[in-house]
Amino acid sequence: MGEVGCSARVQREAMAHDVAKDIAALVKGLATTFKHLGRPATTVQYPEEKRPVSPRYRGRHMLMRYEDGLERCIGCSLCAGACPSRAIYVEAAENTDGERHSPGERYARRYEINLIRCIFCGMCEEVCPTQAIVLGHDYELADYDRADFIYTKERLLVPQPTKGPTSPPTPSPTRGGGWVR
Amino acid sequence: MDNLATVTIDGRVVKVPRGMNLVEAARLAGVEIPVFCYHSKLKPVGACRMCYVAIEKVPGVVTACTTTVTDGMVVNTKDPRVVKAQQGVLEFLLANHPLDCPVCDRGGECPLQNNTFGYGGPVSRYVEPKRHFAKPIPLSRRILLDRERCILCYRCVRFQKEIAGDETLTVINRGARVEIATLPGREFDSPFSGNTIELCPVGALTSALYRFKARPWDIRSSPSLCDQCSVGCNVRVDTRNRQIVRLLSRENAAVDDGWLCDRGRFGYEFANHPDRLTQPQVREGTRLRAAEWEEALYQAAQGLRQVVSQRGPGTVGVLVSPRLANEDLYLAQRLARAVIGTSNLDYRLTPHPTVSPLRPDAASGSIVGLEKARTILILGADPLNHQPVLDLRLKKAASLGARLIVVDEKQTDLAAFARLWLRPRSGSLDTLARGLVHLILANGQVNQEFVDRRTEGIDALRARVADDTPERVAASTGVPAPLLEQAATLLATNGPASIVYDRDLGASDDGAAAVLAATDLALLTGNIGRDGAGLYPLVRAANEQGALDLGLMPRRPSPPTPSPTGGEGGHAGCPAGGMTGAEMLDALRAGQLKALYLLGVDPLRELPDDRALRDGLTGLTTLIVQDILPGPAQELATVVLPGAAFHEREGTLTNLERRVQRLWPALKPPGKARPDWQIIHDLARALGTSFDYAQASDVFAEIASVVPTYRGLTYGKVGLKGVQWPLDVASGQEAGSLYEDPGDTRLAFTPVAPSTARIV
């Protein structure tokens, strides 16, 4: 019991110490506040304002075209094979001289990415032999309906270049990513 | 062992049979030797030069495929010279091979890709422009050729020449301009052409049907069976997106030897058909409307009940397709006999043929047993049309030294491979067959020991064929007597001999007598019950043998009804008599049938246009149509029940050599369709019986318990390769040939005069 009584002084000293510490902390904290008072704000007014992303940022996919407007995608399905979350679905079909989508024999009739499944790892881009699928910088991917997260070929394909193809493209030995036809 | 040689391959010592080539020997040793042109089923040509190995004490490198093992041979597959030579070959091959793997259907499962990855050099030094051709060019409706990709291993041409026995595909030009081709304007029209796609080690020959449909990594594979004919070739079903994208061979040496015919390989499109039945339908006034299963089954049961109670079970008929699985057939006959109480049950719409008096009614030997035959009599059978892959087996037997005797008025495909081709005049097949019996008897070529020990009734036979002298037979058949003599001698003395005939031959008068004479021939010469010696009545439909085994016809012993306690019951409640399919159709035309249950059968589709039949169907009180695709009979149906296709269900099929083989579900049935056995089961329950099978294997277990020939069979035992019934009671293993064991019963020569020999 005596031990409690004898500690009254010690308790008092400790209390004074705590108060001092609190005040010091307060001052320190306010110092940071005051320090920033005059500086410009770092908060970005999203969505009115957007922060730039790094060049290697992996956002929404795009299906690219050659300069002459032909699709780069040949429907080879390698992206689907490489995709760790099995988010890509490709259905290929044959080009005809009357209806030509890509150089060579084959093009993607359907090309779909399920962006809910996609983990944006970039494997599809890595594996693409024609550099057709590219992860872009678009990250605003919210939507109201789950079905709308399945991005179809029409949504993924970049628009036709403004000046259309001047002549029917002729297969050349190499074009695009060193893929040899 | 004398016939084994000890070889060392990369330090591994193995004993292999003498005469084996080094590629196979290395496989046994667990060493891979890369190949392109070599294929175990084809003769080695040594064209691709990929399979180099170094052999101790032999200078340089040699090709493994053309080198056979010798005792004490020491082989090195990793010698620096070998590595360099193989890199060289791959560099040569790739010099002109386009690197279009991403669009090539073979990409991902391509031996050239694999071998390049495994044995090729890092870069190519080829800087000249590559060879370019117009591509692809169609060799046929089914097969496309990309000449840029061809590496000229000649597997396709060799398959056609060595296995299929034709030159429908050939090689043209010389040197670097060599191409695979056909004469301009000529199609690659072999009935086995699809095998070349599978043999092609690159994407040079590709399937037009499979073109760009899938890549190997987005395919799901499942084992299955081809249901196009009675051979029962084993297939691999590749599916994508709930569709079959292709069928590949799943080698079963005993059945198909690794080959498929084009009908089987490309004939799957019905399963993908957009019109597949996916929903039960019931009649509402003049049209059918979709219904739920409960309603459809209720309506079907009500309809049947009503007819049975008002007009008696004798006015109900059940027609089943011989392409349905054993499980479906078994339940169908139980439903008919035990539940509905009718024996108006059949798998045929045409009259039954006369068959050999030997029982059981099945081929006595095995398909692979034909390879052991020295003589094969092919009597009025055209396997190319009805059992195509068996045609290949018969050609293989011929190439192994069997003498084929073709008896056919028409020039069948096998006639070109036959030692003798006898062309009896139309309608004289029986005379010819009896002439052969006469000759064997007259020439004393009878296998007396066998006849004495195993048969009875030879004297009656002798008397019956006494008049069929070669001169008379020659006169009435138009086959010269010396040819008859040669055929009889081959059959009797160049044994073992097998006799192959079309089971449907017995449907014609002369054919019926010929079938009986064929049995006599087999018994006289003792050619039955051994390897290479047998009687092969060839059935046509995929599970026709199963339908025979399970008694899917009236006036034939039916499987006993299992007792409620699970043991074997009796035939109680199985009505005797009953109408065959042909008789039912007659009754239908006459308005005597009131209810019909069609399982996978559509008389309006399968028979020539028949007004009376259509009227008969229209006049039915109840017409239940169970099928997978729409057909004309459905328009008249009161209830339509959607079934499952062969690759969407479990079950077993029995092929022409009594081999019970399994089906596996590769896909779910479309929509609300169900496997046929399940529909029958559900219908029986709707009729108030206590059918209780949870899965297909339960049905099969019951078949095995009540059908003597299927005793001991289980799904596990059937496995991936199938089992030939019957199983040996003691060992549980395949018993092999029928009629092997003499037992007590003697085999009888044709018991009655041919003119009255109609059985069934």
Added chain:
Amino acid sequence: MPFEPIITGNVGVPNAWEIDVYESRGGYRALAKALREHQPEELVDLVSKSGLRGRGGAGFPAGRKWSLIPKGAPEVYMVCNADESEPGSFSNHELLDWDPHSLIEGVIIGSYAIRARVAFIYMRGEFWKPTGQRMEAAIAQAYARGYLGRDILGTGYNLDLHLFIGAGAYVCGEETALLESIEGNRPMPRPRPPYFPPSIGLYGKPTAVNNVETLANVPHIVLNGAEWYTRLGNPPRNPGTKVFSLSGLIKRPGNYEAPLGITLRELLFGYGGGMLDGRTFKAVTPGGTSTPLLTAEHLDVRMDYDSLPAVGTYLGSTGLIVMDDTVCIPCAVYHMSKFYQHESCGKCTPCREGTSWINAILYRITHGQGREEDMPLLLDLSDNMGGRKTVCALGDFAGFPVTSSIKYFRQEYEYHIRYGRCPTSCQPAEERQWTISQP
């Protein structure tokens, strides 16, 4: 050395191809002797003892070849390879022109020795006028005189001889391709093993395939004995004579029968009359283009089956195409490679692709687009297709001119690659004298 021609004895004799002329010069005496006085085995022994080696190029002992035919085989074939197609050799052509009967006689004796009932002479398709016509007539005459057909000379021996004419393919000179050609298949060489002609030959039956010159020697050996033959030429391993075909840039091109073991110098400068005026010898193909080249340093090498391998080349079919100092070696080799590219049958990968590739590289080099790395590439490709890596020897043959020319004339390739043009004028001189060979 006093020298009496053996197999070219009838060349130049007026109407030597007529059976009367041939008989009057002692023809068919050997046949009578062989059939009447010898058992087949004795003939095989006789030819073995004579040391006669196959004249087709490989030099395999002819008697040994016959002895490999299994005794008692029910069906045996004799095939004479008269498909002479090696660039630079034309000796069979001339022999067949003048002396078809001596070959027929040799074929009959050979067939008898191996107990063949059917024999073929496979002649290349280009030889029709007059060679094939004379051969056909000669066979008909031989039938008429009872040297062919049933019961030959009353000995009970039967033989049918077919003249089978090709349609233009170098590869048919390869024995198994030749057999395929007779069988009506594409003439692609068969892998050996298992298709060794003595065991699995024509129609899958034991078959002896012998060259024209080999068989033409046989009657003489039968008449004069093995002993006589072993003293000729360069015994013991290279007895007998050989017809050497000299062509190219030499004064007297033509066929010359000479003893085996004659020196290259004697052949070129003695028989051949030496180089054209003002030229110097540069290189020669000792056995057609399919053998590595010889150069001036090899002039004293002896021309036989064993001396040439010692200097890295082969006797081959003894077609000597002479090149002098006006010839650009890479251009000449490009021409040779064109031949192999054209003649490769297309069966084996290395030969099919390699001959085209080498031809394309040589085209670039000789047309001013050579690269530094092309020479090692040529050598490596020749290595990848040579060294018995192909079914037949065409793969090796195609590499020989390339490797040997780079070995001896590397600087010419370097010149081409560096300066993009020929070190010499490729155009052969205009003032070449035209001579038709008549030995």
Added chain:
Amino acid sequence: MSDGLRLSAKTRAEIERLTTVYPVRRSALLPGLRLAQREIGWLPREAMDEVAEIVGVDPNACYALATFYDLFYREPVGKYVIGVCEGLACHLGGSGRVLGWLKERLGIGPGETTADGLFTVRTFECLAACDRAPCALVNDEYVGPLDEARLDELLRELRSHPNWSRVSGVGGRGSGASIPDPQYPTPDPRHSTTDTRHPAPGEGRS
């Protein structure tokens, strides 16, 4: 015979006979094709079908052989086929010049036929007549050595001399093909090739 593409009864009979001459029927295939070409001058599909039918093989077998051998033509050729040897000996002897002269005189290069249908120029790799370099095979006739004067004389002779028939006096058992070259055929559209790798005909002449 009406269209000139079918075989005469005589040739058919001859091929028929050949099928029984050899130990195996199929051996008559190559001689049969030679006979067919001897009659028609080249091998149209109809002829290959006929030979195949007589010998009893698939017509593809004829196609396979007709495209392998140098002496068979899959396209019509001129009355005279001048086949200039380009073997090494003939090359050294000036075969390039011979082809040049032919181009000058006839206006055609290897693989081409003159508009009047009289001449076709082709090349051979080696004709085994190297002592006569540069030589040529004109239909069945060896000519050489060729110089400019001899060539002109030959062309004159061919143009005027009736003894040079299209099918020279071939006959008999194994006989046949007089006219050659699948070397540079006009490609059948279905099998057309745009093979750029092989040097064009006649180049390499320096």
